[in-house]
């Protein structure tokens with residue numbers, strides 16, 4: 235589970251908003267094993283999400299912008315080693331990607347595609363459907379960006395790319411879902427593969443349910459599933475496989491709100507992510523066998539903005555209160571990020587690691 239661009243102070247700010255300075259913990263704070271990871275990429279002290287997620291997915295350092303592909307060695311990425319998701323699939327497990335950004339964004343892409351640039355959105359989705367054959371894909375629809383990718387001369391051009399990919403998905407046996415009710419229907423009908431590209435604007439530029447709650451704004455599109463609801467749906471679909479599953483869940487827009495130095499948005503997105511963590515923890519707790527067999531790993535890919543809490547001083551902030559905060563800037567930063575985990579392999583995560591080490595721990599519990 236990836237809270238993209240989330241530093242430690244962001245957790246404190248969200249917790250205080252939810253419960254007050256002296257209140258209980260968020261769900262994500264209850265994971266018992268704590269570690270740290272360094273995040274630099276192959277070419278930069280400060281990483282981007284593409285290189286960071288590729289390091290987790292492949293166990294090697296990549297250059298910023300690369301999606302599980304060393305482009306200097308092979309710009310078409312024909313001969314790459316498998317990602318951790320592809321290894322899980324090869325071991326007979328089911329696989330899923332659940333995000334609040336567009337489904338082709340850098341973090342999910344690094345687990346299920348190999349391309350020289352994160353901008354290759356259409357090619358990334360084609361690889362999800364045809365190459366890595368991810369079982370459950372839930373997130374925002376394809377945006378307008380990301381089509382400039384001369385290394386992959388796909389046979390269709392924008393604006394028809396989206397339609398062509400939907401057609402390809404149907405051909406490959408995916409049930410296409412577009413809102414909460416069609417998602418529920420697909421679960422009820424026990425569909426083997428699901429592609430959910432939800433309201434494009436809702437996920438591209440819009441708000442999550444949590445942000446609307448903060449604003450006390452009632453216009454949130456009821457039809458749009460929250461991150462927690464998409465996560466619950468994915469668990470229901472993936473747990474049908476008795477051999478288990480690999481699932482990536484990303485709170486994609488904690489990063490975006492830190493880039494914008496938007497404190498309300500940042501708090502809302504951390505809380506939306508925490509709801510998804512709560513969903514996973516409840517699923518795991520429901521059966522002892524699940525708890526015994528499931529590694530849950532919460533790992534921010536990097537910090538964004540360098541956020542710090544500066545007040546209030548001299549009194550305790552109450553629930554519902556937005557603390558005083560400040561950012562050091564608007565870009566990513568190189569501060570180590572906090573790892574939280576539980577389950578098999580988690581004891582190996584209780585120290586300072588490199589982001590490539592997470593791959594090793596995941597690969598080991600997959601039996602590689």
Ligand SMILES: [Zn+2]
Pocket residue numbers: 239283489490493538566
């Ligand atoms: Zn970012």
